[in-house]
Amino acid sequence: xxxxxxxxxxxxxxxxxxxxxxxxxxxxxxxxxxxxxxxxxxxxxxxxxxxxxxxxxxxxxxxxxxxxxxxxxxxxxxxxxxxxxxxxxxxxxxxxxxxxxxxxxxxxxxxxxxxxxxxxxxxxxxxxxxxxxxxxxxxxxxxxxxxxxxxxxxxxxxxxxxxxxxxxxxxxxxxxxxxxxxxxxxxxxxxxxxxxxxxxxxxxxxxxxxxxxxxxxxxxxxxxxxxxxxxxxxxxxxxxxxxxxxxxxxxxxxxxxxxxxxxxxxxxxxxxxxxxxxxxxxxxxxxxxxxxxxxxxxxxxxxxxxxxxxxxxxxxxxxxxxxxxxxxxxxxxxxxxxxxxxxxxxxxxxxxxxxxxxxxxxxxxxxxxxxxxxxxxxxxxxxxxxxxxxxx
Numbered sequence: 351x352x353x354x355x356x357x358x359x360x361x362x363x364x365x366x367x368x369x370x371x372x373x374x375x376x377x378x379x380x381x382x383x384x385x386x387x388x389x390x391x392x393x394x395x396x397x398x399x400x401x402x403x404x405x406x407x408x409x410x411x412x413x414x415x416x417x418x419x420x421x422x423x424x425x426x427x428x429x430x431x432x433x434x435x436x437x438x439x440x441x442x443x444x445x446x447x448x449x450x451x452x453x454x455x456x457x458x459x460x461x462x463x464x465x466x467x468x469x470x471x472x473x474x475x476x477x478x479x480x481x482x483x484x485x486x487x488x489x490x491x492x493x494x495x496x497x498x499x500x501x502x503x504x505x506x507x508x509x510x511x512x513x514x515x516x517x518x519x520x521x522x523x524x525x526x527x528x529x530x531x532x533x534x535x536x537x538x539x540x541x542x543x544x545x546x547x548x549x550x551x552x553x554x555x556x557x558x559x560x561x562x563x564x565x566x567x568x569x570x571x572x573x574x575x576x577x578x579x580x581x582x583x584x585x586x587x588x589x590x591x592x593x594x595x596x597x598x599x600x601x602x603x604x605x606x607x608x609x610x611x612x613x614x615x616x617x618x619x620x621x622x623x624x625x626x627x628x629x630x631x632x633x634x635x636x637x638x639x640x641x642x643x644x645x646x647x648x649x650x651x652x653x654x655x656x657x658x659x660x661x662x663x664x665x666x667x668x669x670x671x672x673x674x675x676x677x678x679x680x681x682x683x684x685x686x687x688x689x690x691x692x693x694x695x696x697x698x699x700x701x702x703x704x705x706x707x708x709x710x711x712x713x714x715x716x717x718x719x720x721x722x723x724x725x726x727x728x729x730x731x732x733x734x735x736x737x738x739x740x741x742x
Contacts, residue, residue, distance in 0.1 A: 383732040383733060383736075384729050384732075386497055386500060386501070386728070386731070386732045387494070387496050387497050387500070387692060387694070387728050387731065387732075388633070388634065388637065389637060389724065389725055389728040389729070391634050391637035391638050391641065392637045392638070392640050392641040392644070392721065392724070392725055393641060394638060394641060395637065395638040395639065395640060395641015395642045395643075395644070396641040396642075396644050397641075398641075398642070399411075399641060399642035399643075399644070400642070401644065401645070401646065406642050411642055411643065414639070415706075416587075416590070417635070417639070418639055418702050418705075418706070419587075419590035419593075419594070419600050419706065420583070420586055420587055420590060421632060421635060421636050421639065421699070421702065422599075422600060422601045422604075422636075422699040422702045422703055422706075423586040423587075423589050423590045423593070423600035423601065423603070423604040424583075424586050424604070424628075424632050425601065425604075425632070425636070425695060425696060425699045426527070426600065426601040426602065426603070426604030426605035426608065426699070427582075427586060427589075427604040427605070427607060427608040427625070428608065428625055428629065429523050429524065429527065429605055429608065429696065430604065430605040430606065430607060430608020430609040430610075430611070430612060431608040431609075431611055431612045431621070431622065431625060432520070432608075432612065433524060433608070433609045433612050433613075434612040434613055434617075435613050436613075438521075441517060441521075445514060445517045445518075446517075446521070448514065448517075448518065448669070448672055449517060449518045449521045449522050449525070450525060451668055451672065452518060452522070452664070452665055452668040452669060452672075452687065452690070453491035453492075453518075453522040453525040453526065454491070454525065455664050455667070455668040456490050456491055456660075456661050456664030456665050456668065457487035457488060457490050457491040457525075457526075457529060457664075458487065458664075459490075459660050459661075459663065459664040460483075460486055460487050460490040460657055460660050460661055460664065461483045461484060461486065461487035462483075463656055463657070463660045464482075464483050464486055464653055464656055464657060464660075465479055465480065465483040467652070467653055467656060468482050468483055468653065471649050471652065471653070472649065472712070472715065474712065478712060481533060481534075481708075482704075482712065482715075482716050484529065484532070484533035485530065485533050485534075485700065485701075485704045485716055485720075486657060486716065486719065486720065487529060487533075488526045488527075488529035488530040488533060488700050489526070489693070489697045489700045489701065489720045489723070490657065490660075490661040490664070490723075491522055491525050491526040491529060492522060492523050492526045492693050492694070492696050492697045492700070493518060493519040493522050493665070493690040493691075493692065493693065493694075494519055494692040494693050494694025494695075494696065494697075495515075495516055495519035495520055495692075496692060496694055497691075497692035497728070497731040497732055497735060498512070498515055498516065498519060498689060498692070498735055499516075501732055501735050501736060505735075505736060505739070505740040506740065507739045507740060508682075508683065508739065510682065511682050511683060511686055511689075511739060512739070514682065515686070515689055515690060515739075518690060519690060519692075523696045526696065526697075526700060527601065527602065527605050530599070530601065530602070530700050530703060530704075531551060531554065531599070531602045532547070532551075533704075534550075534599055534602075534703065534704065534707055550596075550597070550598055553596050553598055554593075554596075554598040554599075554602045554603055554606065555606055557592055557593075557596060557598070557603050557606075558589075558602070558603045558604070558605070558606025558607040558609075558610065559606060559607070559610050561585070561588070561589055561592070561603065561607045562606070562607035562608070562609075562610030562611050562614075563610065565585050565607065565611060566610070566611060566614050566615065568581070570620065573620070575620065575623065575624065575627075578620045578621070578623075578624045579624045579627070579628065582621065582624050582625070586600075586604060589603050589604050589607060590604075599703045599706060599707070600703075600706075601699060601700075601702075601703045602703075632695075633694075633695045636695045636698050636699065636702075637695065637698070639702075640698045640701070640702075640717075640721045640724070641721075643702075643705070643714065643717055643718075643721070644717075644718050644721045644722070645714050645715070645718045646718065646722075647715070647718070649715070650715060650718045650719050650722060651722065653719050654719050654722040654723050654726065657719065657723050658723050658726050658727060661723070661727075662687075662688055662691060662727075662734075665687035665688065665690045665691075666685050666686075666687035666688050667687070668687060669682070669686055669687035670684060670685065670687065673686075683738050683739060684738075685738050686738050686739060688734040688735075688737075688738050689731075689734060689735045689738055689739050691727045691730050691731040691734045691735070692727060692728060692731035692735075693723070693724050693727050693728070694724075697720060697723070697724050698720065698721060698724060700720065701716065701717040701720035701721060702717070704716055704717065705717045
């Protein structure tokens with residue numbers, strides 16, 4: 351199979367499936383909960399990938415790298431365009447403090463937990479293990495609102511608790527992107543270099559702002575929706591190419607460009623409509639690609655089984671602690687932090703971003719750990735949400 355045919359197959363699966371990804375009402379309750387957020391497409395990717403049927407062998411996956419770069423550049427742009435300062439200003443400050451605290455605490459707990467296993471089980475150097483642990487910390491910071499939103503249609507949740515969790519799961523991706531940017535710049539290829547890191551961060555910031563300014567002033571007023579979409583895809587591809595030349599992750603560049611656009615474009619700009627219309631197909635493509643890139647091993651499972659409980663413990667403990675100190679609403683349920691189990695595609699994008707820098711065995715190992723954590727958390731999320739939040 352050629353790369354073009356492979357891309358056509360992935361696109362066809364993604365488009366057809368996006369129409370029904372969250373329509374599982376006719377399934378038995380257990381199956382509906384297990385596959386609530388559509389992560390089953392990762393299983394499809396595993397089945398058709400090198401690990402099983404080998405419809406997508408390794409050489410073809412390498413040829414699909416531009417698609418992967420487009421995917422996490424696209425997600426970076428989507429996350430960035432949600433960071434409108436005027437909207438954030440309306441969010442209560444304690445909401446923002448809770449979001450920042452739980453994301454950093456969960457990430458730090460995971461980083462401290464996995465450093466020694468990565469160092470000794472994989473026999474990586476200290477610097478390499480620090481980089482990998484920091485990337486896992488960034489992935490642990492992310493929460494997805496998808497499972498919470500879907501389950502909210504079937505169950506009744508306490509209003510203030512749901513509001514807080516929606517804010518956290520909507521904003522902690524921003525914390526994760528910052529952690530990832532620091533991990534891939536201040537700690538590059540196992541070496542700690544703050545001077546070089548500042549240089550790369552400055553390049554990423556300047557490039558993202560420049561590209562955002564360029565897109566902002568393109569004459570798009572007379573373009574139709576489909577033309578807006580093509581222009582947007584071209585912009586993300588161009589951003590990914592620039593990131594490759596500068597050795598800076600397209601995720602970071604596109605995120606900064608998205609933040610710039612969110613705060614300079616009017617809310618009714620067609621950019622947001624184009625982004626919304628493609629969110630599901632790209633989500634499915636990222637899930638399929640994650641399954642294709644997944645490489646299971648006993649060590650992968652061992653580290654993942656450390657990351658999953660430590661991440662949930664960090665979410666749970668931080669919110670319990672903040673509630674006890676008056677930093678969260680008093681009706682907030684005990685252990686309500688477990689409702690943040692779902693991680694979503696943004697976590698996979700963090701893995702892809704690391705894989706673009708460390709393309710060897712180390713990159714595939716960390717990506718596989720992240721992918722396995724996503725699968726476990728997506729299975730558990732509906733059950734945990736229903737247990738700790740639903741009003742009986």
